[in-house]
Amino acid sequence: MYLLRLALASLANRRFTAFLTAFAIALSVCLLLAVERVRHEARASFASTVSGTDLIVGARSGSVNLLLYSVFRIGNATNNIRWDSFEHYANSPQVKWAIPISLGDSHRGYRVMGTNQSYFEHYQYGRRQSLQLAQGRAFQTDPFEVVLGAEVADALHYKLGDKLVLAHGVAAISLVKHDDKPFTVVGILARTGTPVDRTLHISLGGMEAIHIDWKNGVPARGAGRISADQARNMDLTPSAITAFMVGLNSKIATFALQRDINEFRGEPLMAILPGVALQELWSLMGTAEQALFVISVFVVLTGLIGMLTAIVTSLNERRREMAILRSVGARPWHIAGLLILEAFSLALVGILAGMALLYLSIACAQGYVQSNYGLYLPLSLPSAYEWSLLGIILAAAVVMGAIPAWRAYRQSLADGLSIHL
Numbered sequence: 001m002y003l004l005r006l007a008l009a010s011l012a013n014r015r016f017t018a019f020l021t022a023f024a025i026a027l028s029v030c031l032l033l034a035v036e037r038v039r040h041e042a043r044a045s046f047a048s049t050v051s052g053t054d055l056i057v058g059a060r061s062g063s064v065n066l067l068l069y070s071v072f073r074i075g076n077a078t079n080n081i082r083w084d085s086f087e088h089y090a091n092s093p094q095v096k097w098a099i100p101i102s103l104g105d106s107h108r109g110y111r112v113m114g115t116n117q118s119y120f121e122h123y124q125y126g127r128r129q130s131l132q133l134a135q136g137r138a139f140q141t142d143p144f145e146v147v148l149g150a151e152v153a154d155a156l157h158y159k160l161g162d163k164l165v166l167a168h169g170v171a172a173i174s175l176v177k178h179d180d181k182p183f184t185v186v187g188i189l190a191r192t193g194t195p196v197d198r199t200l201h202i203s204l205g206g207m208e209a210i211h212i213d214w215k216n217g218v219p220a221r222g223a224g225r226i227s228a229d230q231a232r233n234m235d236l237t238p239s240a241i242t243a244f245m246v247g248l249n250s251k252i253a254t255f256a257l258q259r260d261i262n263e264f265r266g267e268p269l270m271a272i273l274p275g276v277a278l279q280e281l282w283s284l285m286g287t288a289e290q291a292l293f294v295i296s297v298f299v300v301l302t303g304l305i306g307m308l309t310a311i312v313t314s315l316n317e318r319r320r321e322m323a324i325l326r327s328v329g330a331r332p333w334h335i336a337g338l339l340i341l342e343a344f345s346l347a348l349v350g351i352l353a354g355m356a357l358l359y360l361s362i363a364c365a366q367g368y369v370q371s372n373y374g375l376y377l378p379l380s381l382p383s384a385y386e387w388s389l390l391g392i393i394l395a396a397a398v399v400m401g402a403i404p405a406w407r408a409y410r411q412s413l414a415d416g417l418s419i420h421l
Contacts, residue, residue, distance in 0.1 A: 018346060021310045025350025028296075028303035029393065030357040033386060035296040037358075039289055041377055046282060049194050050245070052124040053274050054254050057081070057089065057261055058243035060268040064284070067277040070101055070243040073111040073195045077103065080240035085266055089246065094253045097122045099245040102207045102238060105166050105178075110152050112166055112200045114207030114238075120147075122247060125194045136160045136187035143205035143236055144228060146183040150191035151198050158185050166200075166210060178210040181228045205236035212236070246271075300393060307346050308400040343401025347394050355382070355390075 050056075050071050058066045059079035068074040090098035099122060102114035120138045124130055139145035148158055158164065162185045168176040183202065191197055209231040226234075248254060254273070261271035362377045369377055382390065 017310055021307045022346050022350040022353060024306045025303040025347060026353035026357055028300040029351050029354025030361070032296040032300050032389065033354065033358045034361065035292050036386060036389065037377060039292065043282060046278060049125060050274050051126065051128055052247060053245045054248045054251065055246040055258055055271045056243060056274055057246060057269055057271045060270040063272040063277045064281050066243065066270060066272055067274065067281060069103065071195065073199060077242045080242055081269060082240055082267060083238050085264070085269065086241055086244050088266070089261065094248055094257055095246055096249045097247045099123060100204060100241045101243045101245070102204055103242045105168055107164060107166050107200050108156060110198055110200055112202060114202050114204045116204055119201065125192050125196065131192070131196065132190040134188050134190040138187055139203050143203055143209045143232060144181060144183045145186045145203070145206070147187035147189060147201040148185060149189055149197040149199045152200055153188045160185055160188070180225065181210050181231065204238050208236040208238045303350070304396055304400055307343060307397065308403060339404050340398060340401040343397050344394070347397030351390055351393060
């Protein structure tokens with residue numbers, strides 16, 4: 001105990017250098033824990049972009065591709081699926097609800113998705129959170145109504161009642177627009193931190209209406225054009241959609257229904273489990289995830305090397321101090337233990353300060369990060385893995401402290417008391 005008091009007194013005597021060293025360790029520890037927590041929560045958030053959905057069904061392709069375009073609005077479907085195929089499974093006694101998805105159009109770089117009321121009733125994200133309207137209402141009987149994601153409304157400065165024109169295709173700049181059939185903004189969704197924020201939502205009837213006078217991917221000309229008023233009075237039941245999401249009455253039926261869909265004779269379909277496909281997608285991104293962790297480890301190592309440098313540099317200045325301690329009865333191992341305790345104390349203070357800095361940062365940025373990036377960073381105690389990382393840092397500090405301790409141990413009493421000119 002007296003060695004610890006002596007070590008703390010020695011650090012207090014060199015308080016400015018000790019503060020800078022501990023602060024460097026604190027920053028590196030904060031970065032390591034922040035990266036680890038963001039990695040963990042990003043994985044959890046990534047996996048919960050869509051929740052409560054048992055199956056996603058689309059044209060036969062790759063599972064990752066189907067997940068990307070149906071959930072993340074990235075890429076395009078290889079093919080559409082027939083409306084009667086959707087109805088066949090939507091009316092199945094095993095199915096509790098089904099959400100149709102129709103893609104293919106955009107507005108100023110943001111994707112447009114056609115769907116129905118089931119989307120607002122059953123789609124969930126995060127920890128079983130349902131969609132909420134920040135303003136207005138969902139689209140109803142008029143096919144030319146649109147509900148905007150929060151990011152679309154903010155970035156393009158739209159408000160309720162504004163008119164907008166959709167473009168054919170998903171390019172940021174489109175030469176073909178549906179300017180004869182403008183849409184009215186009737187609702188704006190609350191921010192979710194998911195691809196929903198970057199999506200314009202219209203009804204399936206609206207998606208059908210803007211393409212009703214198109215033939216072979218080209219809009220009709222002259223007398224063949226159909227106005228918006230004419231389209232309102234026509235049958236706007238879609239003939240095909242891009243994909244659909246399914247919620248089941250019983251989880252036990254998931255694999256049986258998946259197999260039935262994959263073997264469907266009406267057309268080539270594929271059903272995927274969102275969780276499995278998300279894990280497959282995450283594994284493809286594992287290299288970047290590991291790179292962030294390695295960088296943060298090197299930052300911690302840099303902080304510990306800074307501590308080692310500070311202690312070693314001070315040895316020459318403290319040789320007389322060490323010799324005086326030896327002259328009053330201190331053993332060589334006392335001197336070595338003193339330096340190891342100094343390293344241990346610096347690392348411990350740095351770790352505690354780093355944790356405090358982490359929790360302060362989370363408390364300040366928690367709301368912003370969740371609303372803008374969909375990451376929920378909890379103010380929870382460190383996990384077992386994080387505790388193990390902190391233990392490794394503390395052990396590494398002790399090992400590094402043993403280097404100057406060994407040097408001090410070898411310095412003789414006569415060398416310390418002699419005056420070198």
